[in-house]
Amino acid sequence: MNYEQPRQVDPKSNSPDAGKWRWTNMRDKKVWASGGCLSKVGEEACPGCGGKSEESPNVVCIDCGSSGKRGKYEPCPGHDTPEEAAQHNWEWEIDHFRLNAGKWVDPTRCQGPKCGRFATAFAKVPGDVAGGYTLCPRHMNTETLRLIHPVSGGSIHS
Numbered sequence: 418m419n420y421e422q423p424r425q426v427d428p429k430s431n432s433p434d435a436g437k438w439r440w441t442n443m444r445d446k447k448v449w450a451s452g453g454c455l456s457k458v459g460e461e462a463c464p465g466c467g468g469k470s471e472e473s474p475n476v477v478c479i480d481c482g483s484s485g486k487r488g489k490y491e492p493c494p495g496h497d498t499p500e501e502a503a504q505h506n507w508e509w510e511i512d513h514f515r516l517n518a519g520k521w522v523d524p525t526r527c528q529g530p531k532c533g534r535f536a537t538a539f540a541k542v543p544g545d546v547a548g549g550y551t552l553c554p555r556h557m558n559t560e561t562l563r564l565i566h567p568v569s570g571g572s573i574h575s
């Protein structure tokens with residue numbers, strides 16, 4: 418299980434981000450910055466193959482798809498309140514929403530503001546298995562998601 422929510426860096430720790438809040442995930446008692454509070458800053462050599470799979474066709478690496486590289490991620494500087502951390506994650510969710518992520522078998526009503534047309538396509542929250550919004554073609558866009566997608570205080574998913 419993944420437990421996503423804003424968490425505070427120990428205020429007594431010696432790191433520069435002591436007492437700051439970030440959107441984090443916890444799985445198997447391990448905690449790390451996730452969602453909006455973890456951003457890609459570049460690429461680094463894949464630790465699985467040490468970058469070797471890029472040069473040598475004989476090295477096959479599943480970790481990096483034999484590209485020899487993987488994305489390098491760093492946590493954001495942190496926030497003063499849990500609400501700000503949740504907001505940061507929300508911005509990231511809006512940016513990473515998958516529009517037309519799939520289709521329902523039976524048409525359901527569009528969740529766009531004052532719409533209610535029948536639609537089958539849905540948009541999906543990144544990383545979250547359950548979250549999705551049914552939207553008609555007119556509302557399948559980021560502007561609509563900004564209006565209807567609430568800021569999450571936390572979530573539990575597999």
Ligand SMILES: [Zn+2]
Nearest residue numbers: 453454493505
């Ligand atoms: Zn952040």
Ligand SMILES: [Zn+2]
Nearest residue numbers: 463466478481
């Ligand atoms: Zn590799």
Ligand SMILES: [Zn+2]
Nearest residue numbers: 527529532553
């Ligand atoms: Zn609509």
